[in-house]
Amino acid sequence: MSLWNRINEKLTNDLSVHALMRLVLLLLVVLLLQLTSGFWKGLVMTVWSIIRPFVFGFVIAYIIRDPIRFGENHGISRRISVPVLYIILFGLLIWLGASLVPVLFSRLSDFLNSMIGGVNWIYDFLSEHTGANYAWMNNFFSTSIETLTDMQALLPGFSAAIPDLLTSFIGTFVTVILSIVISIFMCFEWEKIRYYTVVYSLRISRRFYRVLFAVNDDLSDYIRSLIILMAVRFVEYSMLYLGIGHPDWLILAIATAVSLIMPYIGPTAVNVIAILSALQLPGSRVIFLIAMICLLSQLDEYVITPMVHSRNLNLSPLWTLFSIFCASTLFGLIGFVIAVPSYLIIRVIIRQNIQEEAFPEDDNGGTQ
Numbered sequence: 001m002s003l004w005n006r007i008n009e010k011l012t013n014d015l016s017v018h019a020l021m022r023l024v025l026l027l028l029v030v031l032l033l034q035l036t037s038g039f040w041k042g043l044v045m046t047v048w049s050i051i052r053p054f055v056f057g058f059v060i061a062y063i064i065r066d067p068i069r070f071g072e073n074h075g076i077s078r079r080i081s082v083p084v085l086y087i088i089l090f091g092l093l094i095w096l097g098a099s100l101v102p103v104l105f106s107r108l109s110d111f112l113n114s115m116i117g118g119v120n121w122i123y124d125f126l127s128e129h130t131g132a133n134y135a136w137m138n139n140f141f142s143t144s145i146e147t148l149t150d151m152q153a154l155l156p157g158f159s160a161a162i163p164d165l166l167t168s169f170i171g172t173f174v175t176v177i178l179s180i181v182i183s184i185f186m187c188f189e190w191e192k193i194r195y196y197t198v199v200y201s202l203r204i205s206r207r208f209y210r211v212l213f214a215v216n217d218d219l220s221d222y223i224r225s226l227i228i229l230m231a232v233r234f235v236e237y238s239m240l241y242l243g244i245g246h247p248d249w250l251i252l253a254i255a256t257a258v259s260l261i262m263p264y265i266g267p268t269a270v271n272v273i274a275i276l277s278a279l280q281l282p283g284s285r286v287i288f289l290i291a292m293i294c295l296l297s298q299l300d301e302y303v304i305t306p307m308v309h310s311r312n313l314n315l316s317p318l319w320t321l322f323s324i325f326c327a328s329t330l331f332g333l334i335g336f337v338i339a340v341p342s343y344l345i346i347r348v349i350i351r352q353n354i355q356e357e358a359f360p361e362d363d364n365g366g367t368q
Contacts (some may be wrong), residue, residue, distance in 0.1 A: 053175055057182030063223055064089075064183075065190055081210060082187045086180075122279070211352045218313060218344045225308045232259040232304060233267075240292050244285045246278055262336045263320050267297070 026172030033040065064085055071081035186193065201209040234257040241249030252274050271293050278289050309315070323343035327335030 022125045024108060045298060053182055054176035056175070057177035057186055060179060061186035061190060061225075062219075062276050064187065066220065068187060068190070078188060082184065086184065122276075163215065185365050196273035206368060207352070207356060211349055214352055215348045218348055219341060221309070222341065222344060225305075225313065226260060228308050229300075230260055232298065232308075233257045236296055236300075240289070240296070241274065244278070244281065246281070246289075248276070248277065252277075261340075262324060263315070263340065265315060265321070266336075271297070313344075315340070315343075319347075 049242065051273040067085060068078060068081050072078060072317035195355070197212070198209070202214050231248035234253050237256045238249060241252050246252065252270065255270045256267060257269045257272075275286070275290060275293070277287055283290075320340060320343065324336060328340060
């Protein structure tokens, strides 16, 4: 049977008036939502502004619930561990704000100058040793230098606009405080939240319950591994940048640790920036920096990361990059943060569906 005959037979057997009516109704619903998009967008934004502190509070409580549980397993009461953890977090934020923000503002201009000098050094090196004078190369380097120069020109205006920015951030500050307060209450009531989650998920279906807690297991492993890897990267690269005498070692070390939220892309971008800003140092230090970055990248990727990640969390580089590009295209900057968790959720749902089809269970939970 030819391919066209197979397609014709498939369409003849599967399509019916009932199926066509459902398709038409679906298209009408989509059209209605599009025509009333202004109303729904306003409604969604209003609902989000109401529930946003609760969502952020839940995320904070979800992240720190493992240290609380670890303390309880070692005889430390939740009434003690929760205040201590939040005091440590506040202390860390105050330390970062007091040490990093002044350094960032005082060093940002010099940091951009060093990057401009690094780009000029690469251009002069290529022109001198290759003798090439391609138009695309000239355009690339001139555009890069102009971009960095424009960023540097914005610094005085940005500093002058800080009071206005602080005034506009009052709403954000209030949301952050509410989120932290809500997360504290959620930390104390976490076991109750988990109990009701189990009850209501089982009322929906056993499959939903299994998928929900499989997602929880993978996200818990990912967050735990991410925090550990961030701490390891911060120690590694702070020692490296401090050892070669880089004046912005603290900024680069923190940026390297935070960039792990965007696997592969984030650390690579920070490494490129670090090398460009270090080209004003003696040549031997630059060569040592490049060699150590290559060595640490391989060590982190093939030794430390597999040791930290669980076997079930095995992240495919191809799918990870694909999820980052998709999420950043759809959601912008926030997409970089939610890309890998979204990929893990979708992967768990697909795996659970495949497992359900291969090993169906009856209503009592037994395999049929």
